[in-house]
Amino acid sequence: MTINVFNADCLEWLRQQPNNSIDSIVTDPPYGLSNTKPAQVADVLAAWVTGDTEAVPATKGGFMGKDWDSFVPPPAVWVECMRVLKPGGHMAVFAGARTQDLMGLSIRLAGFEIRDTLGWIYGSGFPKNMDIGKAIDKRGGNAHLAKEIGKAIQEARESRGLTKGWCDERFCGGTTNWSWFEGRPTGIRPPSIETFKDIVSEWPELGVYAEKVAEAEREVVGKSSHKSGIGNATQGHYTVGGTKAEAYNITAPATPEAQRWDGWGTALKPAIEPIILARKPLDGTVASNVLAHGVGGLNIDACRVPSGEPAPAGRFPANVLLDEHAAKEMDKQSGVLKSGAHKAGQPRNAKSKSSYTLNGITTYEDAGSVGGASRFFPVFKYNAKAPKRERPVIVREDGSKIQHPTVKPEKLMSWLVELITPPGGTVLDPFAGSGTTLQAARNKGFNAIGIEAEKDYIELINQRLNESEK
Structure with missing residues (x-):
């Protein structure tokens, strides 16, 4: 068993590798959680379908402001992934809930077959929600005057012959926030009270709007x-x-406008991450492909859901994966259930479609089971991030830290690796991150190759793998 790690751009590295040399791919790539505009997406899709498979929007910043997460990997990456995969080889790719369409399309355009989409469901996500009622009160209930205020601000600036860049330096601490005050294609946002006071001190004609942007004081009615x-x-x-x-x-709404929109927000609680299951086209039938290339199927028995004595082999694995919090809530709603028992050799309705019957006779015994609905699904322990022991951290000499923001639990990755990799096979992760896939492969006795472009993350991978050997 060997684990190899390379600090490289995955596309450049893949282009140097031989055809049909990898058994499976399990990866958690960039989700592309930047503020990409619909027009930019349309331009990129047009480029992809007309042959420019490396095209990505000219955007920066994604999850937690990371530029490497600005967009999903383009088809060129998946084309190379498919080339190095053996015929019939599977690929499990994590995706963001709001960008899985782009991830899936990029994979499809590379020539992969989309076989399924798994849903990893967890209970401890936290919504990045804006309280609309509070946002209205912050503008004194006059958020609807944003355009009027923005126009006045623009006229005041232009009358002085000043640029937006100058205003950014003078009033916005060197950011690019000024363009929000005058209006962007996606909307307009008046300045904060403090910023507006600063502007009015130099541009007194805007003082008429001072009260209109003042924050309405909300009454405290409880504690959370x-x-x-x-x-x-x-x-x-x-x-x-x-x-x-x-x-x-x-707090309670302070203005009639905020009262109207009290309880409204902008986001749902995140509780699912899709995992796209794709396959390189087969070389003939499934049977001939697995005999010729050693891949092409899913290791069902190795990934069955434990069910105890009634069915010692375990239940058939599902495309829904739960964390312990989601499982608990599911059981709470379903209550205690009991599945029916079966005795071998007993006559049943000949029209029965049950897998327990053949020509109207029950074929094997099953004592049934008792429990909540979650017993039918794989359940993995989940924290807001992977447990602390699974999140390597490196402290630099200056006290700053190297950490990866999107670490997945090892048990989840181990399940995926075992599902699609044959015994003795090699797993590739072209976006290795902190090395969870590589650790999972080692846990299950597979060879693994990890590619990671960020040098700092290579240090995290090495730390993870070195500590796991102790």
């Missing part, structure tokens, strides 16, 4: 144990940066 994006204050949760969770005030 959670603070958005941090955790449970009563349990002492912390952010990555070390900020302690605090209870926050529950």
Whole structure:
């Protein structure tokens, strides 16, 4: 068993590798969670279907502001993945809930067959939601005047012959926020109270709008144990940066406009990540392909759902994967259920379609089972991120840290690796991150190759693999 790690651009590295040399691919690539505009997406799709398979939008920043997450990998990457895969080889690719369409299309255009989409369902995600009622009160209930205020700000700037860039430096701390004040294609956002006061101090004619952008004071009506994006204050949760969770005030709408939109937001609680299961086209039939190339099927028995004595082999694996929180909630809703028992050799209705019967006679015994509905699905332990012991961290001499923001649990990756890799096979991860796929492959006795473009993350991979050998 060998584990090889390369610090390289995956597309450049793949182009140097031989055909039909990899048994499976399991990867967690960039999801493309940047603010890519629909027109940019349309331009990229047009480029892809007309032959420019390396095209990506000219955008920056994605999850947690990481530029490497600005867009999904283009078809050129998956073309090379398919070339190095053996005929019939499978690929399991994680995707974002709001960009899985682009990920799937990129994979399809490379020539892969989409065989299924698995859903990894978890219970501890936190919504990145904006409270619309609060947002309205922050503008004194006058958010509908944003265009009027923006026009006045633009006229004040232009009358002085100033550029937006100059205003960014003077009033916005060197950011590019000024363009929001005058209006972008995606909307307009008045300045904060503090910023507006600063502007009015130099451009007094805008003072007439001072009260219209003043934040309406909301009445405190209670306390919450959670603070958005941090955790449970009563349990002492912390952010990555070390900020302690605090209870926050529950407030009531202060203006009629905010009252109208009280309870409205902009996002749902994240609770699922899709996993696209794709396959390189077969060389003939499934039977002839597996005999010729050693791949082409799924290792069903190795990935069955444990079910105890009634069916010692376990239940057939599903395309829904649960964490312990989701499983608990499912069982709470379903209550205790009991599946029917079967005795071998007993006559049944000849029209029965049950897998327990052949020509109207039950074929084997099953004592049935008792429990919640989650017993039919694979269940993995999940935290808001992978457990701390599975998230390597390197502290530099200056005290700064190297961490990866999107680490997946090892048990989940081990299940995926075992599902699509033959015994003794080689697993490729072209976006190795912190090396969870490589660790999973080692756990299951497979060879593995990891490609990672970010040098800092190579250090995390080495730390993970070295510590696992101790």
